[in-house]
Amino acid sequence: MIGTVTRRVRVAVDAMGGDHAPTSEVRGSLQALSALPNDLDLVLIGRKDRIDEITKDLTLPPNLTIIHAPDVVTMGDEPATIVKSRKESSLYIGLDMMRQGQVDAFVSAGNTGAVMATATMVCGRLPGVSRPTIGSFFPTQTGQPTLLVDVGANVDSKPRFLHDYAVMGSIYTEMMLGISSPRVGLLNVGEEEGKGTAVAQEAYGMLKTAPINFAGNVEGRDILKGTVDVVVCDGFEGNIVLKFAESILGFLKSRFRDFASRSIMNKLLVGMFTPVLRNVLRGMDYQEYGGVPLLGINGVVIIGHGSSSPQALENMIRRAVEMVQRDVNGKIREVLSPRSPSKVET
Amino acid sequence: MIGTVTRRVRVAVDAMGGDHAPTSEVRGSLQALSALPNDLDLVLIGRKDRIDEITKDLTLPPNLTIIHAPDVVTMGDEPATIVKSRKESSLYIGLDMMRQGQVDAFVSAGNTGAVMATATMVCGRLPGVSRPTIGSFFPTQTGQPTLLVDVGANVDSKPRFLHDYAVMGSIYTEMMLGISSPRVGLLNVGEEEGKGTAVAQEAYGMLKTAPINFAGNVEGRDILKGTVDVVVCDGFEGNIVLKFAESILGFLKSRFRDFASRSIMNKLLVGMFTPVLRNVLRGMDYQEYGGVPLLGINGVVIIGHGSSSPQALENMIRRAVEMVQRDVNGKIREVLSPRSPSKVET
Numbered sequence: 001m002i003g004t005v006t007r008r009v010r011v012a013v014d015a016m017g018g019d020h021a022p023t024s025e026v027r028g029s030l031q032a033l034s035a036l037p038n039d040l041d042l043v044l045i046g047r048k049d050r051i052d053e054i055t056k057d058l059t060l061p062p063n064l065t066i067i068h069a070p071d072v073v074t075m076g077d078e079p080a081t082i083v084k085s086r087k088e089s090s091l092y093i094g095l096d097m098m099r100q101g102q103v104d105a106f107v108s109a110g111n112t113g114a115v116m117a118t119a120t121m122v123c124g125r126l127p128g129v130s131r132p133t134i135g136s137f138f139p140t141q142t143g144q145p146t147l148l149v150d151v152g153a154n155v156d157s158k159p160r161f162l163h164d165y166a167v168m169g170s171i172y173t174e175m176m177l178g179i180s181s182p183r184v185g186l187l188n189v190g191e192e193e194g195k196g197t198a199v200a201q202e203a204y205g206m207l208k209t210a211p212i213n214f215a216g217n218v219e220g221r222d223i224l225k226g227t228v229d230v231v232v233c234d235g236f237e238g239n240i241v242l243k244f245a246e247s248i249l250g251f252l253k254s255r256f257r258d259f260a261s262r263s264i265m266n267k268l269l270v271g272m273f274t275p276v277l278r279n280v281l282r283g284m285d286y287q288e289y290g291g292v293p294l295l296g297i298n299g300v301v302i303i304g305h306g307s308s309s310p311q312a313l314e315n316m317i318r319r320a321v322e323m324v325q326r327d328v329n330g331k332i333r334e335v336l337s338p339r340s341p342s343k344v345e346t
Numbered sequence: 347m348i349g350t351v352t353r354r355v356r357v358a359v360d361a362m363g364g365d366h367a368p369t370s371e372v373r374g375s376l377q378a379l380s381a382l383p384n385d386l387d388l389v390l391i392g393r394k395d396r397i398d399e400i401t402k403d404l405t406l407p408p409n410l411t412i413i414h415a416p417d418v419v420t421m422g423d424e425p426a427t428i429v430k431s432r433k434e435s436s437l438y439i440g441l442d443m444m445r446q447g448q449v450d451a452f453v454s455a456g457n458t459g460a461v462m463a464t465a466t467m468v469c470g471r472l473p474g475v476s477r478p479t480i481g482s483f484f485p486t487q488t489g490q491p492t493l494l495v496d497v498g499a500n501v502d503s504k505p506r507f508l509h510d511y512a513v514m515g516s517i518y519t520e521m522m523l524g525i526s527s528p529r530v531g532l533l534n535v536g537e538e539e540g541k542g543t544a545v546a547q548e549a550y551g552m553l554k555t556a557p558i559n560f561a562g563n564v565e566g567r568d569i570l571k572g573t574v575d576v577v578v579c580d581g582f583e584g585n586i587v588l589k590f591a592e593s594i595l596g597f598l599k600s601r602f603r604d605f606a607s608r609s610i611m612n613k614l615l616v617g618m619f620t621p622v623l624r625n626v627l628r629g630m631d632y633q634e635y636g637g638v639p640l641l642g643i644n645g646v647v648i649i650g651h652g653s654s655s656p657q658a659l660e661n662m663i664r665r666a667v668e669m670v671q672r673d674v675n676g677k678i679r680e681v682l683s684p685r686s687p688s689k690v691e692t
Binding site: 139140141143152155156187189196197198200219220221222223224225233235236237239240241242243244245246247248250251252254255256258259266269270273276279280281 | 485486487489498501502533534535542543544546565566567568569570571579581582583585586587588589590591592593594596597598600601602604605612615616619622625626627
């Protein structure tokens with residue numbers, strides 16, 4: 001822990017979120033409980049019959065509570081309607097427990113739009129935050145990951161939203177990765193001031209005076225280069241770049257498969273080299289990062305891929321615990337709240 | 347050639363464009379002339395003293411003309427000012443020759459913004475084209491490249507511009523790659539209609555009735571998957587994705603270097619596997635594609651990377667020759683011209 005006092009954290013896990021729910025969720029929760037016996041109290045929320053199927057032969061730890069939620073949110077649910085139509089779902093129940101202070105954090109591998117919309121409606125925003133945002137870490141050449149923010153929470157972001165993503169991304173990176181005064185770049189089509197869309201140009205002006213270490217514009221190539229620690233953008237291009245990046249591993253695998261299929265010799269070569277490839281391409285497997293934070297919500301929310309493995313779920317729970325222990329939200333409140341001396345006029 | 351009559355094409359090459367100018371330009375031109383002796387008349391434009399240094403010991407082919415241009419456009423030049431301040435440059439002279447019909451095509455590895463702005467001002471747009479655009483090919487899992495368009499010619503594109511990129515990209519892909527009725531997707535953050543920015547939503551409506559094979563929205567991951575043949579987007583996100591993609595190879599190389607540096611055994615393994623890697627990663631080397639077309643200009647313009655090799659220059663010249671021989675611009679005029687029966691109302 002960096003400069004914070006360790007305390008027990010109560011995390012609610014949406015057992016019905018992911019594609020492999022509740023298996024990944026239950027296994028990931030048990031792994032996290034076993035890894036963090038002194039830090040974690042865990043509430044697993046979902047269809048009790050389904051959870052029992054997985055846990056029936058196991059001895060459950062005392063710091064695990066299972067809460068039955070009869071309803072399940074699906075990928076087809078309209079995000080804005082969950083708070084009305086799915087009050088009996090694990091998603092709604094977990095977030096409502098956080099609003100009431102019964103848990104400190106909420107973790108879900110469910111429909112990102114649904115989690116985001118429901119969290120915003122149930123828990124509200126931190127004071128001074130124009131829009132909650134979702135950031136995602138990218139591996140870089142330097143070995144130190146870069147946070148891209150926003151990766152899809154909001155499209156058509158106004159300059160003020162980009163300002164807030166920058167501030168929250170900077171705080172998150174500083175407090176979670178221990179990077180002091182993280183360099184923040186604005187994603188653009190050229191380095192010079194005055195480049196890009198009207199929104200990017202206006203945001204550049206706001207970022208110059210924001211309480212961050214602003215490094216100016218960066219380009220698409222700077223993400224994997226690790227030129228800066230935080231790259232700020234609208235959720236439209238952020239989501240496109242994230243999904244493009246996530247597809248690289250599959251693209252490379254298919255290339256290697258094609259090559260291997262051409263001859264026995266090729267197949268042997270690729271087989272021999274597979275462990276090397278796995279080693280080198282690790283970190284491009286976005287699973288490993290285990291979820292992305294929803295920043296700006298009055299509460300701690302970690303969202304994972306639908307396809308999250310038990311390992312990814314464990315990582316998401318660990319991240320939630322750290323985010324609570326390091327009080328990332330306290331710092332965001334301190335910097336962005338209208339009553340804060342360090343706030344920036346809009 | 348697909349359904350067209352082969353005729354001799356006159357191509358002007360900007361000898362002073364790239365980072366390795368005029369070496370790459372002169373060598374690439376000579377390679378192209380030797381490869382296409384019956385198709386090509388080539389005009390090399392640039393500082394004659396610099397060109398002579400490279401050619402002094404060579405016997406030049408009869409279908410090569412060298413034209414002296416005393417001035418040189420630099421990366422620091424403001425694109426909009428070239429037509430006034432750099433009238434003696436290879437860039438201006440070459441494009442003006444095309445305007446006058448002295449050459450059919452123009453090839454440059456110079457400052458993209460300068461080429462684009464000068465070409466638009468000197469040669470004008472094809473009738474009915476709202477904005478000229480630049481497309482770029484991406485390798486895909488299917489083995490068939492996907493054209494991403496626009497990759498940086500215009501930011502803050504209006505829906506009508508996206509419509510025109512889609513039509514021009516579709517025509518280019520059909521006529522240059524021989525794909526009949528190319529599938530065209532709109533780059534977005536989700537597949538459903540109604541997703542994305544206000545501009546994307548309005549563009550979706552226009553693309554549904556455009557004279558193309560519209561496949562709906564596609565996401566960032568669909569580019570390398572090869573889900574569609576043409577992916578349409580604003581130049582802001584297109585440029586960001588292109589530069590991100592171009593940085594993947596460097597990222598992977600640095601990963602393999604790090605791995606190799608960890609032990610002698612690793613170094614041997616990576617060394618042994620290098621030819622395989624090269625084979626598999628080919629096609630991710632954007633050099634190989636040899637330039638991207640500037641579509642919508644009243645003339646044929648191929649723009650290359652500043653770092654273009656002689657091979658890339660040769661490929662650019664070949665592409666220019668094909669684009670003239672297949673009359674891509676005639677087809678664009680036919681479909682987008684206001685007097686055309688197949689035009690779409692704005």
